[in-house]
Amino acid sequence: MSFSTEWEDCYKAKRQVNNWPFTDLISTYYQYARLEKGAPILEMGFGTAPNATFFNTIGLNYHGIEGSESAVTYATKKYPELKDRLALADFTKEIPFDKKFKLIFDRGSLSHNSSKALERCAELIYDHLTDDGVFIGIDWFSSSSDLVDKGVYKSKDKRTMTQMHEGCAANLGEVHFSDKMDLMEIFHKFKFIMITHKIINHEYPLPAHKDARWDFVIHKS
Numbered sequence: 554m555s556f557s558t559e560w561e562d563c564y565k566a567k568r569q570v571n572n573w574p575f576t577d578l579i580s581t582y583y584q585y586a587r588l589e590k591g592a593p594i595l596e597m598g599f600g601t602a603p604n605a606t607f608f609n610t611i612g613l614n615y616h617g618i619e620g621s622e623s624a625v626t627y628a629t630k631k632y633p634e635l636k637d638r639l640a641l642a643d644f645t646k647e648i649p650f651d652k653k654f655k656l657i658f659d660r661g662s663l664s665h666n667s668s669k670a671l672e673r674c675a676e677l678i679y680d681h682l683t684d685d686g687v688f689i690g691i692d693w694f695s696s697s698s699d700l701v702d703k704g705v706y707k708s709k710d711k712r713t714m715t716q717m718h719e720g721c722a723a724n725l726g727e728v729h730f731s732d733k734m735d736l737m738e739i740f741h742k743f744k745f746i747m748i749t750h751k752i753i754n755h756e757y758p759l760p761a762h763k764d765a766r767w768d769f770v771i772h773k774s
């Protein structure tokens with residue numbers, strides 16, 4: 554595994570155990586990718602699988618890839634029926650399922666990787682989507698976020714920080730900050746359908762700070 558082992562430390566210590574699906578993912582799915590029951594879908598970086606709960610409920614054929622062994626063990630205990638569809642792997646290196654998906658998505662996962670790794674990952678996603686397939690990205694870190702100077706730039710990669718010491722990404726390995734052009738360059742092979750820049754000013758508790766993230770939807774063709 555080449556991505557940060559800090560995620561494994563985090564789940565081993567039972568931090569970030571999420572069990573509720575993320576609202577922006579659900580609303581984006583309903584607006585842009587309603588699929589018929591049984592359609593194969595893939596989540597990149599499922600963590601403790603909060604989003605699997607939702608997609609199982611609506612009858613989709615959920616698959617996931619996750620790089621933390623502890624998170625995979627947690628999710629497999631929660632969903633034993635998904636055992637063969639929850640893979641332990643680095644999704645910037647391989648998608649270890651021998652099939653194509655109607656929908657591939659990530660919620661806060663891809664942007665924990667370097668620029669180079671994201672380029673490779675975009676190729677893998679392209680190859681594993683059906684021709685009418687959709688990719689949904691939710692909660693990609695924006696370069697307008699106050700988090701942007703809370704770490705150290707990875708050498709030669711001016712978009713990726715490590716050693717974050719504050720905020721939601723502290724001690725969680727690499728954090729890639731995107732602007733709109735960056736998203737378009739990473740996914741240059743795809744057709745963009747929607748891009749939303751979410752800027753949230755947290756006023757209290759102090760210190761007040763600005764969180765900025767991207768949601769986007771792209772089609773393979």
Ligand SMILES: C[S@@+](CC[C@H](N)C(=O)[O-])C[C@H]1O[C@@H](n2cnc3c(N)ncnc32)[C@H](O)[C@@H]1O
Pocket residue numbers: 556560561571575597598599600601602603604618619620621624642643644645659660661662663665666
């Ligand atoms: C912020 S958590 C999001 C988890 C889940 N998607 C959610 O919505 O709660 C990011 C997850 O991505 C995983 N991850 C990051 N980079 C990865 C990679 N290259 N390969 C596999 N998993 C990765 C981390 O282990 C972590 O579980």
